[in-house]
Amino acid sequence: MNRSDVLIIGAGPTGLVLALWLSKLGVRVRILDKTSGPRTTSRALAVQARTLELYRQLDLAEAVVRNGHRVAAANFWVKGKPVAQLPLNRIGEGLTPYAFLEIYPQDEHERLLIDRLEDYDVTVERNTTLESFTENGDGLTAHLRLPDGEQEICQACYLAGCDGARSVVRKTLDTGFPGGTYQQIFYVADVKASGPALNGELHLDLDEADFLAVFPLGGEGRARLIGTVRDERADRAETLEFSDVSSRAIEHLNVHIEDVNWFSTYRVHHRVADHFRKGRAFLLGDAAHVHSPAGGQGMNTGIGDAINLAWKLAAVLGGAATPKLLDSYETERIAFARRLVSTTDKVFSFVTAEGRMADLLRTRLAPFVIPKMASFETSREFLFRTVSQITVNYRGMALSEGVAGHVHGGDRLPWAHDGEGDNYEPLRNPCWQVHVYGDTSDEMIAWCNEHHLPLHVFDWRPAFETAGLGRNGFYLLRPDTYVAIADNSADPKVIERYFRDHGVRPFFA
Template sequence: MPETEVLIAGAGPSGLVLALWLHVQGVKIRIIDQAEGPAPNSRALAVHARILELYRQLDLADELIECGYQLPATNVWVNGSHRAHINLRQFGTELTPYPYLLTFPQDEHEHVLEKRLNSFGIFVERKKKLQKFVDNGSSITATLESANGDESTCEAAYIVGCDGAHSVVRHGIEAKYEGDTYVPLFYIADIVAEKYSSPLFNGEAHLTFVDETFNLILPYVEERHVRLIGTTIPKTAGNQQTDTSEPHHEVTFEDVLPEIKKTTKIEIQKVNWFSTYRSHHRVAEKFRSNRAFLVGDAAHIHSPVGGQGMNTGIMDAINLAWKLATAIKQPSMTEEAKNALLDTYEPERRSFALDVVGATDHGFTILTSPGFFPHILRAWVIPYLIPIVTRFQAVRSQIFRRGSQLVCSYRGNNMLNQTTQGSETVQPGDRLPWVTTEQSDNFSTLHDICWQIHVYGDSRTELEEWCKTKHIQLNIFEWNDKHGNNGFKKGAAYLLRPDQYIAGIFEGNDLGSQLDEYFSTRGLLC
């Protein structure tokens, strides 16, 4: 037997989440990272509603909300002129218990996750690098290198690469990393200013445009503590645009400060840190090869537009965790059933990653491209049209769904989805819609990582007996018109996967038989 069941390479947010979700499901793990600790100047700041929903499974959501900052509004500036103010508080009020954008620095986010992991007696093995691994068919053998150069091996049932854009695991499975590098150079700064010393330090987000560059200011912790993200286009000595294949020359905060001041007067009290980096848009050609998997930046990387990268990686981890746990903890499953289950990871998550990368790339191109049409979009369409269209709740809801990753769905030809016909609003593969009434909140049952069934309206004795026999949670909610308005069918049984997505919708007679057929035909034991 392998010494551990899952070896996780990389202790960023996705690696830590994967370790937590595997551990609470009884999986033996090791997690390694070549760094001494979380990077103090981490880039990711946004934590979206879908992540907070899933974090309820380990009681992490409240802690992040208490430490984070809820953005009340965003503003658009063009060449120093204020063009738009958009209230963010009304965007997701009917969609989720967390109808806002939470800002919380990635390094602090990682500390919260690692502290929870430590509370279980599991510690990240720091300054330990994955050198290579060999897939033996029934296990993997990894070669690890410590900081002093000593090498050791680790035998594991599976390996998961959460090891970033230069992933050793991705190279090991020979997965191409297709995409490109953006020409503009990104910079990021952690800034403290006197409260209200500038219109940009009022506790709200600010998006500013100057020619083909932009700045995004996001407050966190408090109004005067902000993260400044921007772009600049470095020039070579001959004043030519920098080749993205070459290392960029050093850019300092003083270099970009004049560009920032073109937008608006800014009075900075302190710059805690400043760094620059090249951004890419890439997706690996495959996310799995037998016993090796890719998660997070190892599988896909995005522009910072929309703050999607870290959130997408965390959702990768939660999607994969319950599938690995099922394959490992149910030894009576056939190898064919285990592989069929694990095979669902790649199409579900790669399809969504392609959508996110495509959307963020399109958005970034609009924000930074030269030319007449992009200039019109930045100077006139975005500032004036968006405040008008966001007066309509349907538009606000759609923007929030996409930006907060509530839109993520696994519909379609998927072995986990019950075969269904029709075009109902709610279908197998969808995230469970959130509905709260005076009597109940249907998300209140989603604290456990397990299969469960929801019934909206009266339940049948047969279903109750089946759930009791199979040890499946059954949650019955008194019917309310809100349930119907959100697409639920009265009296139907909604089978939920451990990651809170709908696996099947069962109606009519013999519900127990229908459910037995669902599990047996997929080799899933309940």
């Protein structure tokens, strides 16, 4: 019987990122997918700043930015004319190295991840399905159906269900998936077109209750149209063609269609699984949570799940942590998923609400409010922080302790950059590490050296104060760059006690 450390079901971005992180940390993985090849069409487009920050750990961020498309502005249309613009090019200035909206279609994204995974001699096993699995003492036994129709029995220490909204893993675990389904039918069209909405920026139509957006793609005249239909056309979703929906784009956004590369319709759910873990099996990505496409959060949230789980599995499998560390995966990620589903549901419901009052809010109030909001730095910053996922945090949870400056245990480490350097450079290495901004004690230096815990001491600079970092304290950072301890002292016993209480050793690469 074939044996792996982690068996990954599903080779979308979530499963591929999980396989990459685990492989980098020395974990043996198998990743399989029921499809015959990587997708050639996709719905997910946005790669958020927080994902790009984490992608630095695998030298992926530069490739995504180089091959993707940076969106300069979002334009809002009413009655066939642009009425408001929100600049996006440097909307997150000073908050992150990636202070912009990056468009990188999921099909291209997956190909990049697959290529990088092959550098670790890991290949996606195609046309292979999981039929069942059972847990036994020290692992799992899984029954697979191979491309030739034969069955294979394999063993793994852990199993990761990254197999989408209709997850076999979730159904096998018999975990509830409460929520609902939006009444609208969504459509996606990849087109070549011309017109004012094909200028490389994002365009959204505020008219009526059907949502319509034009997302720019790389290459002149290429765009992705994403919209909804809710009238009698929704009753025949399976037979809808582009001609049934194209008139709205043409009339409302002056989009002149030259060619349609592909067109698809689908329904969207808003659901969160009751549990993200049972025993040795985990749920990630759409298998654990699905929601509206508002804000471009779905794929990025699945990638966040993968990175959160990867270092914890690697630590446990490498003997550097006790299995109780894995309990924190569900606690941390399910709380975020529930908040996200609630938020995107409210946004989408507002955008697509019907009735005279809703139309007035969208067509009269929004064009007035958006430019006002765009003129205030605090408003732009709030919007960016929310959408970019840089405010995702694990405050008040088991692995998060203390406060230093304005930074709490569980926060993402704030980015601080000036002419003298970038405090994120050491984060390229996915390991436990300590950051000190200012001075520290000889005891801290000696303890970190003795325990092979990287210590980075930055001379105090105004940029650190601006970022909210505390002076002369320390920050213990997890391998996924979130703050485990924020403390105003220079006492290594605080770190020693933390590792002892959580059953973790700092070195496991």
